[in-house]
Amino acid sequence: MDYRISARHPGRAVTYTAKTEEAALAKYEELVADGVPFEITDADGVVVDDIDLEERIDARGEA
Template identity: 85%
Template structure:
């Protein structure tokens, strides 16, 4: 599922796209660490956060955890 990230860098709005939950979570962590305000939505327009992404990754797991 694709994710859209709208980030408010100083002086400009930037939109990123992440194709996987892992890529979206990596971008989440990067922006949060840099203190950049942002909003992330999934392909259905639903707002997601890092916990949602981790839950989605876990739900895909094959049960070997």
């Protein structure tokens, strides 16, 4: 599932795309560490956070 990450870097807005939950989680952690405000949405437009991403990774592993 693709994830859209809308980040608001100082002076510019940037949109990233992550193809997997792992990639989205890595970008989440990077943006948090840099103090950049952002929002992640999945392919259905649902806003997700790190807990949601980790749950989806775990659920996929259990399937």
